[in-house]
């Protein structure tokens with residue numbers, strides 16, 4: 001989620017507009033306007049015959065709009081998001097944390113959610129926490145995560161995105177991976193890149209031509225409430241309840257605390 005503190009090694013953090021691109025598609029600001037509908041409306045405006053939706057693993061010529069969704073916090077929000085995007089006949093790539101601390105991908109329900117998102121016509125990737133690996137261990141770590149994910153979920157990993165990519169000085173173009181990743185120069189430096197990390201856009205408009213990687217996080221669009229803080233608060237409340245229920249299932253003798 002947090003991709004902005006330090007420049008990535010070997011990269012200058014992208015400006016969203018580059019020479020030769022015209023500016024023109026306004027982003028829904030303020031955040032009170034953010035919803036699944038406004039997100040899909042934005043995608044409608046951004047897709048053109050000259051810039052159709054694409055995949056990170058798509059090597060076809062021409063400009064593409066790459067919709068990237070890093071699932072940092074909650075699978076149910078990702079599922080709501082993915083269903084809404086499918087209803088509007090769009091497709092995207094959803095990236096899941098295998099070694100995160102906010103949800104457990106080994107749970108049966110988690111596996112079912114990821115499979116349902118794939119069944120919606122989206123593609124699935126892994127969101128690798130780069131801070132867990134030294135630069136020299138990163139490629140091997142990602143390869144292990146890919147094979148583990150595919151073994152557990154039984155859905156092919158289309159591509160990779162990185163969580164906390166700037167923790168260590170990594171040359172992301174030099175990684176040796178079996179699938180593409182979102183910080184390759186061709187997806188990050190050579191094309192426009194805009195994100196809503198931390199619930200804030202890093203741009204006020206989007207280029208109306210040229211390839212674009214648009215990173216958005218399901219919580220800010222599928223969450224409840226008019227502000228990013230409200231959406232996070234709502235998730236925290238829901239997760240407290242689900243944790244309480246889980247604890248009660250394990251510890252029936254502490255009903256005064258868990259009930």
Ligand SMILES: [Zn+2]
Pocket residue numbers: 001002070072127162163164
């Ligand atoms: Zn992340």
